[in-house]
Amino acid sequence: GKKLGYTFNNRNFHNVSLGQGQEVVAEQALDLAAREGHWVILQNIHLVAKWLSSLEKKLEQHSEGSHQNFRVFMSAEPAPSPDSHIIPQGILENSIKITNEAPTGMHANLHKALDNFNQDTLEMCTRENEFKSILFALCYFHAVVAERRKFGPQGWNRSYPFNTGDLTISVNVLYNYLEASSKVPYDDLRYLFGEIMYGGHITDDWDRRLCKTYLEEFIKPEMLEGELLLAPGFPLPGNMDYNGYHQYIDDALPAESPYLYGLHPNAEIGFLTQTSEKLFRVVLEMQPRDTSMGEGGVVTRQETVKALLEEMLEKLMDDFNIAELMTKVEERTPYVVVAFQECERMNILTSEIKRSLKELDLGLKGELTMTSDMENLQNALFLDMVPESWIKKAYPCTASLGTWFADLLTRIKELEAWTGDFSLLSSVWLAGFFNPQSFLTAIMQSTARKNEWPLDKMILQCDVTKKNREDFASPPREGAYVHGLFMEGARWDALAGIITDARLKELTPAMPVIFIKAIPADKQDMRSVYPCPVYKTRQRGPTYVWTFNLKTRENPSKWVLAGVALLLQI
Numbered sequence: 182g183k184k185l186g187y188t189f190n191n192r193n194f195h196n197v198s199l200g201q202g203q204e205v206v207a208e209q210a211l212d213l214a215a216r217e218g219h220w221v222i223l224q225n226i227h228l229v230a231k232w233l234s235s236l237e238k239k240l241e242q243h244s245e246g247s248h249q250n251f252r253v254f255m256s257a258e259p260a261p262s263p264d265s266h267i268i269p270q271g272i273l274e275n276s277i278k279i280t281n282e283a284p285t286g287m288h289a290n291l292h293k294a295l296d297n298f299n300q301d302t303l304e305m306c307t308r309e310n311e312f313k314s315i316l317f318a319l320c321y322f323h324a325v326v327a328e329r330r331k332f333g334p335q336g337w338n339r340s341y342p343f344n345t346g347d348l349t350i351s352v353n354v355l356y357n358y359l360e361a362s363s364k365v366p367y368d369d370l371r372y373l374f375g376e377i378m379y380g381g382h383i384t385d386d387w388d389r390r391l392c393k394t395y396l397e398e399f400i401k402p403e404m405l406e407g408e409l410l411l412a413p414g415f416p417l418p419g420n421m422d423y424n425g426y427h428q429y430i431d432d433a434l435p436a437e438s439p440y441l442y443g444l445h446p447n448a449e450i451g452f453l454t455q456t457s458e459k460l461f462r463v464v465l466e467m468q469p470r471d472t473s474m475g476e477g478g479v480v481t482r483q484e485t486v487k488a489l490l491e492e493m494l495e496k497l498m499d500d501f502n503i504a505e506l507m508t509k510v511e512e513r514t515p516y517v518v519v520a521f522q523e524c525e526r527m528n529i530l531t532s533e534i535k536r537s538l539k540e541l542d543l544g545l546k547g548e549l550t551m552t553s554d555m556e557n558l559q560n561a562l563f564l565d566m567v568p569e570s571w572i573k574k575a576y577p578c579t580a581s582l583g584t585w586f587a588d589l590l591t592r593i594k595e596l597e598a599w600t601g602d603f604s605l606l607s608s609v610w611l612a613g614f615f616n617p618q619s620f621l622t623a624i625m626q627s628t629a630r631k632n633e634w635p636l637d638k639m640i641l642q643c644d645v646t647k648k649n650r651e652d653f654a655s656p657p658r659e660g661a662y663v664h665g666l667f668m669e670g671a672r673w674d675a676l677a678g679i680i681t682d683a684r685l686k687e688l689t690p691a692m693p694v695i696f697i698k699a700i701p702a703d704k705q706d707m708r709s710v711y712p713c714p715v716y717k718t719r720q721r722g723p724t725y726v727w728t729f730n731l732k733t734r735e736n737p738s739k740w741v742l743a744g745v746a747l748l749l750q751i
Contacts, residue, residue: 294348335744443742490562577717644698650664
């Protein structure tokens, strides 16, 4: 634009950032530009979905009879899924489309981060040594947080739109702070970068902890003593010129691997496995849905669904009779309340499964008209997916339908065993609950009542035993034994009783039985422990359950960067 004389100062270049109430401004700019031959850039058109049809008509009007120099540029974020494509086809067909994809890999990301600056930037600060070191560490930090997204939930619980603006503003802040103070204010800088510049995007507390830990590892006084490793085998470079830093990246940066992000190589295996599973799922969904008889008497789609439907209805037990169970109970202890809540939720789920399956059965026999819900259920059963209507009344789960249904039957058996006489099981399957938090809270409530302690001054202490569930014949006097947890990102060393590095290709090793009891908050020992989040599934994020403090000999920051968590299901 500048070369051809289109600038703000010449009043022939109009930049409209779309959002609330900016549609009118954009329309006025388009009308003026079409008459006078100006350029218009409309930013973030994905934010004004309802206005896009008006924009399409407006562009169609101006396509004839407008000034020959009139040009329109539009920018939008890519749609996260095929369902969310909102840009009208007419606009797409008549445009020249350019996509700007972020570079992949640490090497390209680090070069790109450094490309935002030049030799003048490096020389602008009077405290050149400190400024250059922290600037390079910031570039590495920026590349790490942007590229870590590819590891899915083990990278970040949620996906965040970190961008180069965060990096350039952080460097401006760094310059201002170094010029204004005699000492390097490491704490202030880390807070500004981690809580405001980059932290402003972050909505999950565990992701905030991760961001903070990276900055604590990369920006600290040791960086000026030449002892700081940004990654294994990649020390922070000394004082160089701009081209020297680019050359240093080419020469010294190790080959792309999860180690560059503080992750274990298993993280990549897990991420690639999930990607390929997703691909096969899409291929499966694309196969023809013809219900006619195949060659050689192949079983038809309807027959497959009918056989599965009958098998499921046969295996499902009767609902829990809550009124009858109530008569067995003498005292409504916290554990009994949890048991009743679980029975009620299980009844709601099994009732929905039976209702929808019976309805589909009648539809397949021709006794009922097939509705869209019945069609969706039939497709889900055929593709071995858990139907949407069941998921709404169930618990988070990423398994296929066959595994999910077997798991459901196991959960029902576990509940039946517990409601037999309402005595606590010798070891409780924590993943078997709709709401595991309620059981963990019940442990605190029963201890609080027994010892007359205030509930808000208590926490859960977890001790990992060296035994498996078969080794326990009775529950403990206080608290509970729980089993069925898995660790992702590391493994538990049962002999030493600490977290240790995972073995290659063992993505989610099982944990031994964990003894959980409630203690007063002031008695907890926080030395040499890693506060480990517990999630229901590998999706992490919203499936958070609790935090268990696990013993570690190594610095807890190692496990934070490795994305170590306990999972109830894999």
